[in-house]
Amino acid sequence: MLKQSDDHILLGADHMGAGVELPLKMCNRHGLIAGATGTGKTVSVQIMAEHFSAAGVPVFVSDVKGDLAGLAAEGGDKDFLHARAEKIGLQGYTGKSFPVRLWDFYGEGGLPIRATVTEVGPLLMSRMLDLNDTQEGVLAITFRVADEDGLPLLDLKDLRALLAHVSERRAELSAMYGNVSPSSVAAIQRRLIQLEDQGGELFFGEPALDVRDLLRTTRDGQGIINVLKADKLMMAPRLYGAFLLWLLSELFEELPEVGDPEKPKLVFVFDEAHLLFDGASKSLLDKVEQVCRLIRSKGVGVFFATQDPGDIPDDVAGQLGSKIQHALRAFTPAQQKRVKAAADGFRPNPAFDTREVITELGVGEALVSTLQKKGIPTPVSRMLIRPPASRLGPLTDKERKAILRDDELSSIYAKPVDNRSAHEMLAERAERMAREAEKAETKTVREKRQRSTKRRRSSRMTTTERAINQAARTASGTLVRELIRGLLGGLKRR
Numbered sequence: 372m373l374k375q376s377d378d379h380i381l382l383g384a385d386h387m388g389a390g391v392e393l394p395l396k397m398c399n400r401h402g403l404i405a406g407a408t409g410t411g412k413t414v415s416v417q418i419m420a421e422h423f424s425a426a427g428v429p430v431f432v433s434d435v436k437g438d439l440a441g442l443a444a445e446g447g448d449k450d451f452l453h454a455r456a457e458k459i460g461l462q463g464y465t466g467k468s469f470p471v472r473l474w475d476f477y478g479e480g481g482l483p484i485r486a487t488v489t490e491v492g493p494l495l496m497s498r499m500l501d502l503n504d505t506q507e508g509v510l511a512i513t514f515r516v517a518d519e520d521g522l523p524l525l526d527l528k529d530l531r532a533l534l535a536h537v538s539e540r541r542a543e544l545s546a547m548y549g550n551v552s553p554s555s556v557a558a559i560q561r562r563l564i565q566l567e568d569q570g571g572e573l574f575f576g577e578p579a580l581d582v583r584d585l586l587r588t589t590r591d592g593q594g595i596i597n598v599l600k601a602d603k604l605m606m607a608p609r610l611y612g613a614f615l616l617w618l619l620s621e622l623f624e625e626l627p628e629v630g631d632p633e634k635p636k637l638v639f640v641f642d643e644a645h646l647l648f649d650g651a652s653k654s655l656l657d658k659v660e661q662v663c664r665l666i667r668s669k670g671v672g673v674f675f676a677t678q679d680p681g682d683i684p685d686d687v688a689g690q691l692g693s694k695i696q697h698a699l700r701a702f703t704p705a706q707q708k709r710v711k712a713a714a715d716g717f718r719p720n721p722a723f724d725t726r727e728v729i730t731e732l733g734v735g736e737a738l739v740s741t742l743q744k745k746g747i748p749t750p751v752s753r754m755l756i757r758p759p760a761s762r763l764g765p766l767t768d769k770e771r772k773a774i775l776r777d778d779e780l781s782s783i784y785a786k787p788v789d790n791r792s793a794h795e796m797l798a799e800r801a802e803r804m805a806r807e808a809e810k811a812e813t814k815t816v817r818e819k820r821q822r823s824t825k826r827r828r829s830s831r832m833t834t835t836e837r838a839i840n841q842a843a844r845t846a847s848g849t850l851v852r853e854l855i856r857g858l859l860g861g862l863k864r865r
Contacts, residue, residue, distance in 0.1 A: 372462040373757075378633070380422040382415070382695070382739060383754040384459035391754045393419075393693055395426055395634040397742040398672040401663060401690050404640075405680040405713070406697020411735045412676055413438050415695050416640055417759045419674070420596050423638050424469045429586050429594040432640040433601040433615060440598050441762035443471035443774060452758040455735070459755050467760040470589045473774055475600040476614065477570050480771055482784045484599070485576050488524035489517070491617050496530075498613040498655055499571070500562040509555040512548045513537050522793035526576040527563055529793035534560055536797055569607040574614070577788045582621045584780060586637050605643065612647035616659060619673065623662050626669040636670035644675035645682035660686040680713045688716070692742040698732035717751035725751055 375381045379392035393402075406412050413436065420430045420442055432439055446452070447466025456464035473481030488496065493514045497507040513533055517524050524530055534556050537544060541551040566572075587595045604611045619639060629636065641647065647659065663673055667690075675683055675691065679699070683691070694716065701707040714726035717740050728738060732753075740751045766774075775781060 372460045374462045375422065375425075377426070380419060380426075381461075381757060382418065383737075383756045384461075385752045385754045388460055391739050391741075391752055393741045394743065395428070396631070397692060397746070398423075398428075398638060399631065399635045399667045399670055400692035400742055400746065401667065401672055402674045402693035402695070403680060403683065403688070403691045404674055404676040404695045404697075405678065405699075406732075406737070407678055407700050409734065410697035410732065411737065411756055412697055414735065414759060414763070415697070415737065415756055416642070416674075416676060417442060417761065417763075418757055419638075420640070421467075421469055421760055423635075424594040424596050426634055427588055427592045427594050428635050428638055429588060429597065430638045430640065431585050431597040431599070431618070433599045433611075433642045435601050435605055435642045437600070437602055437765040438763070440471065440473065440600070440766045440771070441764050442469045442596050442598065443473075443766060444468050444762040444770065445760075446762040447758070447760055449763070452763075455755065455758045459757060461757055464758065465760065469761055470593050470595045471774065472587075472595050472597050472778060472780070473600065473771060474597060476604045477573050479603075480600040481598070481775065482778065482780060483573065483787075484580050485574060485784070485787070486579050486617060486621075487577065488526065488530050488575055489514075490579060490621070491575075491613075494654060494658065495613045495617050495620075498616075498651070499566060499610050500559065501609055502559065502562065504652075505552075506555050506558055506562075508549065509537075509551055510559060512544060512551060515548065516540075516544065517793060522796055523790075525790060525792040526794075527567060527572050531560060531563055532794040532797045534563075566610070569610055570603075571610065577790055578784060580618075580621075580784070582618070582625050584783075585622075601642070605646075608646040608649070611643070612649075612651075615641055616647060616655075616662075619662055619666065619671075620658070622671055623666045623669060626666075626671065628668050629670040630668060632670050635672040638672045638674065640674045640676060642676040644677040645679070648682060648684055648687075656684060656686070660684070660690070663687055663690045679709055680716060681709050692746065692748065694738075694740050696729060696738040698734075698736070699729050701730050718748045720750040720752060723753065728753055 373381060373384055373390045376392070378395050380395065382391045382393055384390055404412050404415050416432060417439060420432060420439070423430050434440055445466040445468045447464065453464065474484050475481035476484055491499075493507065493511045497510055502510060513530070514524070516522070516537055517533055522529075522533060524533065537551060538553055538556045541553065541556075545551045585597050589595060601611065604614070622637065622639070626636065648656065651659075666673065677683065680688070680696065696713060696717070699706070699710050699713060701710045710729050711726055714729055717725050717738065719725060725738065732738070735756050737754060737756060738751050739754055740748050743749055
């Protein structure tokens, strides 16, 4: 009979009835859950989340289809689940609910998740905006200006205002950092509008998520399962991938070094992982590889869930220790090539041909290889996945609302806060400069008037001055006439 142990996750049983387990101590060495649609990947994620929670390990998982929210409700109410438990010899199988915290990028079906523009940074923001290299460079300059001028970038209106400010200073900034062209600034502004249309304005702002809130446990020691409602977010794939990478990067930045603990501090499950890598720049891929390589020492395990293991770049795949491979289909030469690559990624088992079995697996079956002592992978084994104890399927709207109503973090994250930031500071600066310009102009006009008045006054005569001038002119005229008269009279007498 199979029974869950304290230091291993029971995944299922092989064809001999032996348990297939994943050691908790090795779960910060990361892993891969792969398989075609409908082959059981979601159930594999679900049973792993259940056991992590029971072991006191918090989990963060993106819920693309809405089914994983069912972890909050008791399951085990279906006959086929009990039949599966009996078939693999699972002892004491019964339904159970688990502590779940609901999150939603858009704040509709869970607590809103927010981050500031500064926290996201120019690299991931460029990914969200799908910028080219030149535009990414201009955005990096914009972030540099914000840092040097003490302008907090909290939300998208801050970034828009700062881009306009950078455009006004483009001659100065181009001389310092390189070309800042109006066309690049305009292109970024247009992409910001597109990001807003995808709901990006709901994500950027405060209160920003404190990633330590993802590491919480219940009073009785169970790890809380953080479920991100991602069905709508999936419609903006670049936003989805960049957002989850930001979250992973924040964990890497905030958490202390712990080495190799007996169990992870947090397990992060990245569903539809190919969306992180599709079209990603080399700098972004380097960042993903770096975070995956180094976050292990922070006690965080990362599991990528995807349809095709080939979706994961080699540098990242090399960091994945445990693998759960559900069925792959091979109807075309390209698909057959992917099946071969997936089979070659396992340590061979002489009991069967791995490449052949991958295409024969039924729903709920998987090929599994886990890390054992000293990080050595086990030979691949074929197994039946054990049935989950929680509900297979989504929560109702009423159940979601009840969970949110009782969540202690609602008072922190439910309502947005609009603090003073770059938008307000630049507006105040512009208003102050306008007032100063107006004062300077008023002063200039006043001085011109004063000079003009002084000139007019200097050209005018008072009444007394006019009388004296008139008298002087009269006396002068009389004197001239007398002189002439005297002169002529003298001539006549002669």
